[in-house]
Amino acid sequence: MxxxxxxxxxxxxxxxxxxxxxxxxxxxxxxxxxxxxxxxxxxPVNSDMTGNIGLGSRESLLEELAELDERRNKLxxxxxxxxxxxxxxxxxxxxxxxxxxxxxxxxxxxxxxxxxxxxxxxxxxxxxxxxxxxxxxxxxxxxxxxxxxxxxxxxPEQYKAPTNVMLAFDGSDVSRKGVKMLAESPLFVGMPIHVVMVGAATADANASVEAAVSHLQEYRHQVSYEIRAGEVESTLRDIQQERNIDMLIMGAYSHSKLRQLFMGSTTSKVLSRAKTPVLLLR
Known part of the structure; x- marks a missing residue:
């Protein structure tokens, strides 16, 4: 199990x-x-200090150091x-x-x-x-x-039982997997879900987000969504703060705009500034 x-x-x-x-x-x-x-x-499980003791040193010193290491590991x-x-x-x-x-x-x-x-x-x-x-x-x-x-x-260091979640959606395989997991997982039963796409509100973007929302609604989730232009990390953070979101869900290593989250400084920004849990999907 x-x-x-x-x-x-x-x-x-x-x-x-x-x-x-x-x-x-x-x-x-x-x-x-x-x-x-x-x-x-x-x-270390075994410490070999023979190379750290000069010629002429007493063998008992090596034994004493080994005993100290053993005691330290036991503690x-x-x-x-x-x-x-x-x-x-x-x-x-x-x-x-x-x-x-x-x-x-x-x-x-x-x-x-x-x-x-x-x-x-x-x-x-x-x-x-x-x-x-x-x-x-x-x-x-x-x-x-x-x-x-x-x-x-x-x-983060402060615990709060999540009551709502936000999914960072970009239409990639990872984010579609996130939609499926959100829809089916008992982890999120009864929680409102806000789906966010960061980028231009093109016809394709709207169609992709609406398909995700429709799938979530099939499992009786209360779903809202938006598409907002801007820099990924700051936009996600702003929306989360505006809506008092308790948990952010996003894909790791997605091949899209969100990919920068795990390919450079944006990664550290999202996680190091997080005041709520971040669920990373693979």
Missing amino acids: KHVIACIDESRIAHAVTQYATWSAQRLQTPLTLFHVLDELRY ALEHGHHLLEAAKSHAEELGATDVHLRQRHGDLAESLGTLEDELRLLVIGLHGTKTCDSDRLGHQIETIVRNVRRPILAV
Whole structure:
């Protein structure tokens, strides 16, 4: 059975990650897995320090350093376990009933890649332990988005249960997939949906958006839409603020105007300035 998987670390944003992941798992009626990875660069499994000790140094010094590394890694594992247990308790307080814990040692993106077969939705924080007090993104987000081929919900530090969503639609295969997912997913049942296309309101653009709206309405969604000219990131942000939208949904790496979101500085602008969750589709 596929799971909602939430990436848990020691940052403040892990609290919101747990909340959004629990909300998602409950609406999807899916098990929740809380996942913590010990960075292999900070906590190498085996340290070979023979090249760092000069000739004549005592062998006991090497042994002592190795013991210190082993102890450090053991403490990191225990710390990770406590983080997961605290997140589990929080999730259960919010009503989660099927919660699993996993901890691995290695690279986060690579570790997530091995779980794709059981991954329905990945929930990650927009900021990490070193970026919570800034507009900078967590340093692993771009790598994760590029490598994990499942929907990714990137969330801010403050939790608010979503009550409406906005789909950034451009007529591409990815955005049409987004329409299908929105229409059929229990994640969005009962939520008003606003479909937005950024660009010129040509006949083709209108026809494309209206087809998307029609498909959503077939599944009894309350749908509104608009086409607005402008720069993609700022236009999406303006519309979201004007309409008090709780969640932005957009495709990653689409071959259209929205492609710039994941090919340059606009990517960082959208995610780093996000005050609400952003659901990325592949």
